[in-house]
Amino acid sequence: MLRFVRYIDTFLAIFFLLLQLPCLFPARKIPDPSTELTVVDIHDDNWRGFINFLDLGKGSEVAGMSELKKYFNRFGYLSERKLNFTDLFDEELESAVLRFQKNLGLTATGKLDSDTVKEIMLPRCGNSDDRAAPRTLNGTKNFAYFYGKPRWRGSPSARLLTYAFSPDNMIDYIPMPEIKSVFRKAFSRWSAAIPVNFTEADDYPSADIKIGFYNGNHGDGEPFDGVLGILAHAFSPENGRFHLDAAETWAVDFDQQKAKAAVDLESVATHEIGHILGLAHSSVKEAIMYPSLSPRTKKVGLRVDDVEGIQALYGSNPNFKYSSLLSSDISSAWRNAIPQKSLKWTTILVVLLFIIS
Structure with missing residues (x-):
């Protein structure tokens, strides 16, 4: 007692x-949109203007809405056939907004709420979000593939891909040894999960994967747009082209590179290698294959969604263990919940x- x-x-x-x-x-405080979206004050002019569409929905008509339609067309949400370049928020645009929200794990409202506008304005990969594989019914696997589910051919036990850097299209403010080190680490993250090895080659024209930094319209039909906006893009197997926007302020160490608009090279490299191998964009925000990346953010570790997607294409590396990935996913979910x-x-x-x- x-x-x-x-x-x-x-x-x-x-x-x-x-x-x-x-x-x-x-209790959740309602954010002031004027302060919540200040990350975009370093963004390119075209996407910065999208803040004017905050809280708009179907039936609204605002000058410049046609540019938002071009954005959704660019990333696979509006087809050329249905694209109406007016400033009216019409039914087609509402459908595009809903698909965008569902694809990127946002609340599907069909309106340009603050979370949606913020996501639209973030720097991102230039590859379309259009994807061949739907989400699974249990809602936990959100990876996707390019149409036709392409992958690199060859024997799984002896699959070796070579990569090389363009001799004419590189940046000069990061030493080449540091760039090569970043890419070695990025490739190794994927080879740790699947039975595919990567090795640097000296002969650029004959390499499987060709890496370079380019400005603006560089001849592949996917022009870059200057600082932030589109950061990079890569083509599906077995094309091998891997292009980064030379206008960005690329960084390998944020302690050395202090620019507000600096973009982590390893994070983008790891994402684009996923495309090179055949993965499309994921709706899991923590996944490497999620399409957007904020400036001065480092995001390099594969998550369970990334690994499940790539192993479904190539099989598992015999030495790979899920334990560390599962613990990192659980800890991230705990941090986000509390x-x-x-x-x-x-x-x-x-x-x-x-x-x-």
Whole structure:
């Protein structure tokens, strides 16, 4: 009985202590769109203007809406046949917005809410979001492929792809050894998951994968657009072309490169190699194959969705283990579910309850 009373006293003490602390799950504050979307103040002029369409829906008519339709056409949400270059938010645009929201894991409202506009304005891969494979019914596998599900041919036990850097189309402010090191790490992340090896070749014309930095219209029908906007693009197997926008401020170390618009080279390289191997864009925000990347963000680790998608094409590397990926996915989900300020108090509560149990 005395032990029970002591437990009750301890519990009440903890309870009243917690009443003095900030709520573990505070009410969500409605953000001020004018401050929430300030990341785009370093964005290119065309996409920056999309902030003017915040909270608009079908039936709205605003100058410049035709540019948003071109954006959705560019990334596979509006076909040329249905594209109506007016400034009216029509039924076709609403359908495009809904598909965009579903493809990128956003709340499907059909309206240009703040989350949707923010995502539209983020720098991203130039490849279309149009994808051959639908999401699975259980909602956990969101990877996709190019139409026809192309992949590199050859024996799985002896598949070796060569890559080379363009002798004429490179950047000069990052030393070549550092660029090569970044790409070695990016290729190794994929080869750790699948039975495919990559090796650098000296002969650029004969390499399987050809890497270069290009400006504007560079002859492949997919022009770059200057700082931010489209960061890079790569073609499906077995094309092998891998192009990065030379206008970007590329970085291998954010401690050295202080520019607000700096883009992490390894993150983009890892993403584009996924395309080179045959993956299309994923709707899992944490996945490497998610299409957008904020400036000054490093995102290089494959997630479960990436690995399941690529292994469905090529099989598994015999030495690959899922354990580290699963733990990183779980920890990410935990961090996203609980605000960081509340996390320490949640931990304290768990420890105290463990002590008195």
